[in-house]
Amino acid sequence: MTPVLEVGGIETFYGQSQVLFGVSLRVRPGEVLTLLGRNGAGKTTTLKSIMGLVQPRSGHIRYRGREIAGLPPHKISRRGIGYVPEDRIIFPDLTVWENLDVARRPPRRSVSEGVRWTEERVFDLFPQLRPLALRLGGTLSGGEQQMLAIARTLMGNPEFLLLDEPSEGLAPLVVQMLLEQLRKLKQTGLTILLSEQNLEFATRLSDRACVIVNGQIRYDGSMQELVANETLRRAFLAV
Ligand SMILES: Nc1ncnc2c1ncn2[C@@H]1O[C@H](COP(=O)(O)OP(=O)(O)OP(=O)(O)O)[C@@H](O)[C@H]1O
Numbered sequence: 001m002t003p004v005l006e007v008g009g010i011e012t013f014y015g016q017s018q019v020l021f022g023v024s025l026r027v028r029p030g031e032v033l034t035l036l037g038r039n040g041a042g043k044t045t046t047l048k049s050i051m052g053l054v055q056p057r058s059g060h061i062r063y064r065g066r067e068i069a070g071l072p073p074h075k076i077s078r079r080g081i082g083y084v085p086e087d088r089i090i091f092p093d094l095t096v097w098e099n100l101d102v103a104r105r106p107p108r109r110s111v112s113e114g115v116r117w118t119e120e121r122v123f124d125l126f127p128q129l130r131p132l133a134l135r136l137g138g139t140l141s142g143g144e145q146q147m148l149a150i151a152r153t154l155m156g157n158p159e160f161l162l163l164d165e166p167s168e169g170l171a172p173l174v175v176q177m178l179l180e181q182l183r184k185l186k187q188t189g190l191t192i193l194l195s196e197q198n199l200e201f202a203t204r205l206s207d208r209a210c211v212i213v214n215g216q217i218r219y220d221g222s223m224q225e226l227v228a229n230e231t232l233r234r235a236f237l238a239v
């Protein structure tokens with residue numbers, strides 16, 4: 001099966017300091033692949049490299065078979081890749097509705113009418129946002145802002161989604177709610193690359209995982225196997 005995304009041996013630096021050392025991974029159509037790793041392991045840098053927000057010095061990044069490394073972020077976004085950054089940047093002075101409206105972009109030709117995202121459909125997925133439609137983004141709780149950040153990206157009708165640590169800093173009940181919502185999103189067939197530190201959250205959402213340690217992929221395989229193998233978990237994760 002041709003992967004939706006194929007990252008091959010990327011090396012990414014911030015100035016002189018190398019952060020990614022030959023990172024490779026493949027995301028298959030319709031799957032949620034989780035990139036697991038401790039603080040500072042290189043999860044965000046991997047997602048930023050894919051999105052063109054930092055340019056890898058070497059390696060390749062192929063999206064649907066075409067090279068995207070070296071393209072500016074807006075062109076990568078136009079290919080159909082949506083990005084929800086870890087800092088959940090929403091417009092605090094715009095209402096929830098306006099936050100969604102400004103992100104609206106028609107689907108690419110390959111996306112059928114049936115899966116087109118509208119405010120109505122976004123509110124069906126995140127019902128707690130519906131009564132907040134006229135509230136300013138900046139007044140929302142952390143969980144509501146995370147939902148809005150995801151919802152806003154969906155309004156651009158992405159075919160592939162990069163989600164950076166969506167559960168971070170949220171209360172357990174909110175995390176459960178978000179998990180159910182992301183499971184529903186997965187059922188729409190959207191392909192997702194998720195970065196997480198929360199192993200349980202990742203386990204309930206994805207079948208496959210890659211573990212990144214100090215900028216290198218140290219595990220690439222089934223989520224179940226990783227969870228079952230205590231030695232692996234202790235070696236690579238903070239659990
Ligand atoms: N803009 C930057 N300039 C210099 N170094 C950076 C920059 N951003 C990240 N780093 C460093 O790169 C390494 C990887 O950081 P990255 O943010 O990719 O990790 P992460 O796995 O996403 O961590 P977290 O779980 O804390 O979000 C860390 O050592 C970090 O200090």
Ligand SMILES: [Mg+2]
Pocket residue numbers: 043044045086164165
């Ligand atoms: Mg990060």
